[in-house]
Amino acid sequence: MKQIKFLYFALFTTFSVTSQNITNNIDGLFSEWKNSNGPGGVVLVTQNNKTVFEKAYGLENISYKIPTSSETIFNIGSMSKQFTAMGIVLLQMEGKLSIDDDIKKYLPELNDFGKPITIRHLLHHTSGFRSSPELFGLAGWRDGDAISNEDVYRYLAKQTSLNFEPGSEYMYSNSGYVLLAKIIENVSKQNFKSWMKEKIFQPLQMNSTFIEENSSNVVSKVATSYSEIEPSVFNYVENNDLTYGASNVYSTSNDVLKWMKNFNEAPTKWQSSFEMLKTLDVLNSGQKNNYGFGVFVDDFFGNHRIQHTGAIAGFRSIMYSYPDENLEIIILSNFTFNQLSKIADQISQFFLQNKSKAETHQEEIKPILLNDEILKKYEGMYWSDKSNYSRKIYIENNTLWYLRTNNKKSPLLPITPTDFQMGGINEKLIISFDIKTNTMKLISADNSIEILEKYEDKKLSTQDLINYTGMFYSSELETFYTISLKDDKLIGYHSRFGEFDIQILKQDVLNWSGMAVSKYKRNKKGNIIGFSITMNRIRNLWFEKK
Template sequence: MTRVKLIHTLLLLSLIICTSLNIASAQSLESRMDSLILTLFNDKDGPGAVFMVAQNGKPIYQKAFGKANLESDVNLTPENVFQLGSMTKQFTAVAILMLEEQGKLSVKDPVSKYIADYPSGNKITIHHLLTHTSGIKDFTSMKSLSTIAQKDMSPEMMVNFFKSEPADFAPGERFAYNNSGYVLLGYIIELVSGETYKDFIGKHIFDKVGMSQSYYCSDRQIIKKRAYGYHKKEYGYVNKTMISFSVPFSSGSLMSTTGDMLKWQNALNQHLLLNAATTQKAFTKYKLNTGEEFAYGYGWHIREIKGMPAREHGGSIFGFKTMGVYIPGEDIYVIGMSNCDCNSPTKITEDLTALALDELRKQK
């Protein structure tokens, strides 16, 4: 064998070995991710979940477990549409920042600028609403919530429902997760833009990003590939409790797919909706009146996984639980969506993120 042929042969063998190792590594990662998910979502005849792990804007793992509809015995697929719950808050926060970029409002504005009769509205700013530091009463903790849960409520009616409740603390004094604040933000979006929240999100975010399988929630609209939501009782699964989506409104009434949520994350990275400086406002940790920093930006928790900065948020609404995690330093996005509120995808989503980070470090 000539020297040239020998070199070519060795290079070919090296390529084959490297390719085989990469395939084995990918299969190993896939099987480990499967095993992790199956520790909780292992009932193939019950409702389940969809998970996706993406790197550099593209999925490297995407699978569905369980049923999308128990009555029709339809399996879940990665294309199914789930209710997002509080992951809706990301869209509400970005919509506010879009309006700020357009010069139509400022996060420093007091609520009273838009709702003149709001109690202490001159002391509560849009920033307080975005960061859950307003101190206003969270309507989900009110005993009277059941009286409106299935009623069609206008945004103004929703605000009137909780606005006279005593404040829990002075604005900026504490961080306390608050759905009422995000309902107020949705109402402000409508007042400032002249569009309904549903139309604003649909036209200026979903359509612009190409999120064709994302919607404002509806139990009446025909939504292709809808995942149906369930509760679990002692005697088995039941269909989710019906609510009017005008109640959670801009704090929790959007629905989407894992694929569309990746488009959303990519759009944020590519600054399709906001410029870089404004985008950063959403992912900044802010401070209380005391100067103490808290781990929440505008619509995202700001945390760490495996020592890496992470942006994350979950959601919970009757019949559904969701969780999304993004690692900006490695462009890793992981999302989990469950169609039974009996099983939360939160820990598994975070564990999948840690697993993806470990694998990435091995490759470096």
């Protein structure tokens, strides 16, 4: 085997734009919004308490030809979470709760999961609760079905297991912030909408900001949301997500700015509460989690940043605050434009210096020689039960290869008899085999580990497929799925959205056309008793065979 050298390096980028060109450069990023007959949005950039760029694009309502303005009100989607988090912070500061309280103290209807879930877990998205949009989709709710907080709470109260042990992982979950809103209501003895207005929006003079869970209410200056179905052709998108706590705050760019400035220069009575929103805690493993209380706290090329995005119906929103640079970037839109993060990054580059450590170094990998007899022990199919994917390991031309499901492959270069460096990628990844346990570990540069287990890739018989059929029921979602065999192909069915194809990933693991993965469970006699469903933000939700 030829000796191969790998270079690991950090790219250094310099940002610089003269002030006279900033306006043109920012405006040039929004060429797609310069349609006088379509929706658009508002862009606001300030630095050192001065407006650097402010412009409104397009129409807030197409039918009535109402142009967007700085006073236009947008639904800011998940950017709403930081206001809910502030509500919790204020209640703690008043001594009415502690973020380390068990949530069952305030929500006794929820099940006991063996280990306490705290308010802090909900704030950081580390509770393990399954996320509500995915729950409703799996339960058969269609796009357009109205969903309320009561609907979410009803499902969560039936939940008997978690995605993971509280505090062990970060997984973004709208459910947690719906529960936080209910805690605020139970503790304050007030309606969430009015309490938030009284305690947060009015004191901060956010006079155009409100919570609205009824999309049929007509409110002046509120933008209508749209989806672009083809170039310059837009459809109205109704917001049927009526939940609050996780979303459905409406605001203007100037009100969002009033809020954001507090991350840099809050009045004395608000300083400690805004500082608390930036609280970061590590996971149980000690691994970093950069989601604070309702906001992400990270950096952009070494520049400290507080940020969040939002998306609901046709609305899209983003806020970047760079407290050290006294820089705020706000983009609010009323159509399904999904490039806001990219554009906000580009705007950031007009103002910021690259403060990241520009270290360039090289690491030379000298593979050892291993004969095919040793390499052959590692050949086979490996399955990640956590992430639901398989990888094939095989020998070709005296080299061990790592084959992905998209047929892309990488060479594995031996550095010990059991450990291999993956080649052909722009990161350091070690593959470690253990023939005693028939596993391989993927060890990343940050020492995170994913374990894949070796399995026999055998062709299933018609009888095997028949065994997968039947009617399956989830008591948590109160819904049925029927699996049948047609022309030697498995077909799934739900009464709300009809049939879908099912593919075999491996024995007892099936793919529901990319929507979800079902993992069958057998009793001691080998008979199938049900399956668990795993999808985006849901893990191992049980369906019993009837």
